[in-house]
Amino acid sequence: MDASLVAAVETGLAAAADPAKAPDMQRYMKSDMPFFGVAKPQRAALVKALFQAHPIADRTTWVDTMAALWREATHREQRYVALDLAGHKPYQRWQDVDLLPLYEEFIVTGAWWDYVDEVASRRVGPLLRQDPDTIAPRLRTWAKDDDRWKRRTSIICQLAAKQATDTDLLTDTIEANIDDPDFFLRKGIGWALREYAKTEPGWVRHFVDTHPGLSPLSRREALKHLAQ
Template identity: 65%
Template sequence: MDTPAIASAPLLAAARGGLAELADPRKAPDMRRYMKSEMPFRGVPSPERRALVRRLVAEHPLSDVDAWRATVLSLWRAAEYREERYLAIDLTGHRRYAGWQEPGLLPMYEELIVTGAWWDYVDDVASRRVGPLLRAYRDTVTPVLWRWATDADLWRRRTSIICQLGSKEDTDTKLLTHSIEANLGDREFFIRKGIGWALRQFARTEPAWVRAFVDAHPALSPLSRREATKHL
């Protein structure tokens, strides 16, 4: 039986301690209010948090993917402040660990998406983690996102729609079409907004394709249509 990977206790302690040192109680209530978060904030601005991540990676390097994944998930699952979860996502994207990005990480990213269940977490994971995996491992990742497009969970579905925001000419239009068409009747704001965002972004690369798609889908919500055609 394989021994479960152990999270890096020094990194976790340094992460929580670093956020506590950077905390600004004056900013925390407004940040929490803006994000409509049940979890409290420390009040740490993004630039300071990212600088902390760079220091953590330099001072507490992780030697293998299993320890890295265990550390990310430990920080995420035990988080008491929202910035701890932001920091966990930051760790998944640090360039030191870029070589570990492969389809076996999808279960971890899926957990962040489903348990995070809000746009600030999901959008970053969808576009900056799942999207690159899709482009690098199409045969493996496409079927997963194809299923997510019709999943009962709204955030899996949003991920299937917006994961290709950075794909440009590498956009899989078949997957994009499927993800949008599967959700045309959904009245959830984050789905309708996601559809418009995905189309608007792809219009920067293929405006004619997006115009034709919009014209061919009269069932698009007014919000999705307005977002999609904003720059056409």
């Protein structure tokens, strides 16, 4: 890993910390892990400078550095930076299906929407489109997993897919969770359908009409921008 980058992230976040904001941020996110109190715009500026100052030369170092930022985090923003590093444009050539176990770790140990939604839509989703034969079967397994965040990921990972949406996969992951009362699953189902309705409103309308078991929340979200 790039130990100098990991250390610089902690030092930079500590220097930018706002102790007055930190408790409110922690309370809003219902987080056991404390915050430094660094808002997203300030974090983005810091990350840009640090990533420029500490370029990573190889894939192994990049992966190990992401993992270290995540696993060694004492404050929530350090894990946000791990996700920022995962999405850093110069390193996108290293994205491949071998990253799925690490992203799965982020999902399971992060276990909250701020982490999970980022990983699902911006990391797992692109991997699905890159190698559907490998990733789609894994997502069908995740859709029935005991972990609700893996299940949510399987449902919302295609938010940005538009015309490339695998509707069979979307159907399978929703149907596997349609009876679950969990708020985050019901909200995720509605969100996934609402986004796809921007591309194929007729498909979504038909799906809703033929799935009376959808919760009122999922149905309302799915039809939010369609004529009632």
